[in-house]
Amino acid sequence: MDNVATHENWKTRFSELAPGLVLFARQWVRSQADAEDVVREAFVRFWRRDHNIDNRPLLYAAVRSAALDLIRRDGRRARRENEVYSGMAQFSDPQFETIDDSQGVLATSIDRLPHEQREVLVMKIWNELTFAEIAEALEISPNTASSRYRYALAALKKDLLPQ
């Protein structure tokens, strides 16, 4: 329960985590602004409870919980949740800074992944969590986390193959 973040280092630590945290939050909300709002609420809640900022599974679980709270509070957002869980989400804001067409195609393919696979992929690739940490954050087994990651990569590879 010791919060190692001080005024001097929280910004440094948070700036390292922020892009990945916002991308993680984007799995539940359509806009970048909503995702940042989720991250802000989660981070302040996390800080208020004196958690260690280096406890990444707990931090990502807090973001996930804040995102789900947000969409449950609002009926309109609840419809988005249904879309997310049915794997049909269409994002209004770009999630990635694509520099060429191939990256654009890859980003579109990621959007098409089933939610539970995309969630693990985001945590693994852009947040560099281990499968054990992902498992703890999502309350699944490490084997399930690893399987979802492999399924995600396989689906992307299949999607990107020339027709």
Next chain:
Amino acid sequence: MNDDFSELEDQLKNLRPVPASEELFANIEQELVDLASEKDPKIGRPVRFRINWLAVGAGLAAAAVIVIFARVNFRTPAQTQNVASVSPAPGVGSTTTPAQFIPAGATQVVYHTRDEGLLFPRGSEEPVRRVRSRIRETLQWQNPATGASLRVSYPSEQVELIPVSGQ
């Protein structure tokens, strides 16, 4: 992970997420500062600030009580003197009792206002702007019979959440 996927993993790692905005950092910092002022601070304003306000408030309250008692004591000898006089002065026997103070005025001076930026309250669609004001309020009472006056002045802080429309 798997050699079959290593090239794909490299491609994915080259894809950069949209960076977080400066506003996110500013909003979090503001909330952490507010939080630090509520509980044992890790950042932000020192505890001394709040304790001083409490001490000042308690001191003012004590001073007000002392002044009221002092006025009552001053009137006691004067009443004795009136009873002893043979011909009381005309017009003094009004309904106002000697120790009665009536409100004579109140002022409220806003001496510092700070715009703390936009917030998105839970459950709200619209952002609100938080404005914190520091105010000094002064209340004054007067005793019409004796001309004595009593003044109490104390600081207060007010936080206003102003809805922002058209954004």
